[in-house]
Amino acid sequence: MKINYVVKRTIKLCIFCLFCVQIGLAQNSDQEQIRKIYDVALTKSKSYDWLNYLSNQIGGRLSGSIQAQQAVNYTKAELDSLGLDKVWLQPVMVPKWVRGIPEFAYFETSPGVTTNVPITALGGSVATPPNGVKSEVIEVQGIEELVTLGEAKIKGKIVFYNRPMDPTEINTFSAYSGCVDQRYAGAMEAAKYGAIGIIVRSMNLRLDDYPHTGSMSYGELKESEKIPAAAISTNAAELLSTSLKLNPSIKFYFKQNCKEFPDVESYNVVGEIKGSTHPEEIIVVGGHLDSWDLGDGSHDDGAGCVQSMDVLYILKKIGYKPKRTIRVVLFMNEENGLRGGTEYARVAAENNENHIFGLESDSGGFSPRGFTFDGPDSSFEKIKSWKDLFEPYLIHLFQKGGSGADIGPLKNDKITLAGLRPDSQRYFDHHHAENDTFEHVNKRELELGTATMASLVYLVDKYGLLP
Incomplete structure (x- = not known):
């Protein structure tokens, strides 16, 4: 009885060792490959x-x-x-x-005093009228602010979405997800309150002069209800925001020539x-x-x-x-x-x-x-x-x-x-x-x-x- 027990334990140990050897060989093979x-x-x-x-x-x-x-x-x-x-x-x-000829934009602090702004149309946006759009600007940090402001404060103006990517997010894709809704749905939502156009702070953690494009949607809006949408560079967004605090009557102008075929x-x-x-x-x-x-x-x-x-x-x-x-x-x-x-x-x-x-x-x-x-x-x-x-x-x-x-x-x-x-x-x-x-x-x-x-x-x- 005792001999049989020893034999069985020895066999199990050999099988286990063989299994370990096989795993080791497989790992070595994978390491080499x-x-x-x-x-x-x-x-x-x-x-x-x-x-x-x-x-x-x-x-x-x-x-x-x-x-x-x-x-x-x-x-x-x-x-x-x-x-x-x-x-x-x-x-x-x-x-x-198709984007068409390059976009152009500036903001006007007083008649004839203008500052050019790096701008790009968002993908899928409609064009501005041939002479562009020009109006006072209302700055918001996100789509949810539109509800609070209402049509009375938005109608006839250009909505400026200025919520930045969160710099405290180590995963920058999480930071991007946290603000990209204003680019994608910003025009659709602002149009419901009578805005004549939107500009969006570029989705970028760095301060620079590159405007970033990207896709946007008008949802179920009729063609006649669609408003032009563009992104401005992060430096431009900072400058515009600061200028608006000093002079809320600033007017913004932009012109773009994009078209959907x-x-x-x-x-x-x-x-x-x-x-x-x-x-x-x-x-x-x-x-x-x-x-x-x-x-x-x-x-x-x-x-x-x-x-x-x-x-x-x-x-x-x-x-x-x-x-x-x-x-x-x-x-x-x-x-x-x-x-x-x-x-x-x-x-x-x-x-x-x-x-x-x-x-x-x-x-x-x-x-x-x-x-x-x-x-x-x-x-x-x-x-x-x-x-x-x-x-x-x-x-x-x-x-x-x-x-x-x-x-x-x-x-x-x-x-x-x-x-x-x-x-x-x-x-x-x-x-x-x-x-x-x-x-x-x-x-x-x-x-x-x-x-x-x-x-x-x-x-x-x-x-x-x-x-």
Whole structure:
């Protein structure tokens, strides 16, 4: 009896030791593969050269523009050159809004005494009358103040939304979320009280002279009820606010020439490597190919597009053969409609495709810090068990949170969605502004982001996300 007990304990101990050895071997294997991914990304990556072309040869890629179509053609050709199993264009109808000749604005402290103001039309805004609009200004800190002021104090005036991003928020995206409603819905709400136009403080933590554009909505307003909407730079907002305290009778003038045209056809650009053992399980990695027209869209979101393309390039470069289908999608029209993401999800559902994981990069090409995840707790716990593999690369953020706008329409109760989270402290210095340009992207930071994305995709592909 005693001998049998000893034998059984010995067998269990051997099995346990063998299991530990297997885990150790798997961890060593993963460490080596991830090290290889980072090495290749930092020495042979194509992302920086791709971004150079997108930014400097094509430029800003507003949906429906010639530049957007040039970007579609270029990225498809580059994906074709990688030797993927399949590359195609997915048609999608997108809005076509054109800025027209540059906007102009000033405020007048007394007749003939004016100060010019950096200004830009918000995306989707109507134009001013041909001679512009000029009126007294009423400053508010948010939409909720309109109710208190009422029509009597707002009618016939220009509403100036001046709530800044909260500088105490370490997560700058939280600061952005805290004030972006005045940009998006400010015109719609002010028009209800008889305002003739709105100007908005740019969504920017820094004080500078760059006005930042972005999408806005008129909701259900009739065409005749729509009023022009624009953003002014943070320096201009500070100056105007101070001047209004000294002289509440200041008049503001602005002129813009934007126009909305009928929808036009554009495309999502898609490429994939077919899985070897579970081809029906799809892993998506992507960014949005469109950008605003003020800069060249290098951070928002040229960086995310070239990083996503590079994930497939690097996996092929190291000779990795995925078990599951890995698909890159460059979405069109995230900035002013989300038509690309919505159409991709619609077609996926129509074709009964099984997407198990989606990863989006749309927070700039800065140094990666980690990921946020949206999905089942069991999948999140499995992903968190890989965190130690990323710590040598200073990737420490693995937490529940949002993912990405374009992959959001894929959400269901099974899929796990993730967003790459770079350091965000400088992102809103460039977001939707004229200085979102190639020179502000650091090559090494961009490549580190690519490697971080490729490493997570590798682990999801190798182990899956089932409990």
